[in-house]
Amino acid sequence: SMAGPEYEVSVIRAIAEASFLISLAFLITILGGAGATVWFHLPALFPPPWNLVGLPPAIVGGASLLYCGSFLSRHGRGTPYPRRPPKRLVTTGPFALVRNPIIVSWGILMIGIGVVLNWTGLFLLMAPALVIVHVYLVFREEPLLRMRFPAEYDAYRLRVPRWIPRLRL
Numbered sequence: 001s002m003a004g005p006e007y008e009v010s011v012i013r014a015i016a017e018a019s020f021l022i023s024l025a026f027l028i029t030i031l032g033g034a035g036a037t038v039w040f041h042l043p044a045l046f047p048p049p050w051n052l053v054g055l056p057p058a059i060v061g062g063a064s065l066l067y068c069g070s071f072l073s074r075h076g077r078g079t080p081y082p083r084r085p086p087k088r089l090v091t092t093g094p095f096a097l098v099r100n101p102i103i104v105s106w107g108i109l110m111i112g113i114g115v116v117l118n119w120t121g122l123f124l125l126m127a128p129a130l131v132i133v134h135v136y137l138v139f140r141e142e143p144l145l146r147m148r149f150p151a152e153y154d155a156y157r158l159r160v161p162r163w164i165p166r167l168r169l
Helices: 003-039 050-076 101-116 120-148 150-159
Strands: none
Touching: 003 101, 003 120, 050 101, 101 120, 120 150
């Protein structure tokens, strides 16, 4: 059928667009953090060698970001990118711990990078960025998921926290 190659091209295009947007957001955050640190002469929060405590969160956050993105694509048959969203609601793996593991991973990665590079400005930038992301999720993404997967999403929402995993002993 003709749908095969066209579908493949559109998936590749969606992945390329998503990768570009993620890279752009990453670059803006990193450069903004570095710029703010230098421009405002912000003090180093973690002078060497203490800055190395940021390596584990940077590595774990980065690896988790890649894992969660590929898990969503594999199990949801789509991408984290809104123009090619998953066809299925993914509620297993990292998505069983929190509803937004990709964004949680991103935050952990940014904190790690901020500590390692001693960019105090990165922490200052993250506060408004997290507010914007939270507002977007609550007022845009979550209502869309409720429309696309009505009963399934409501059950998921009641079972799984948005940001912080529940500790089960």
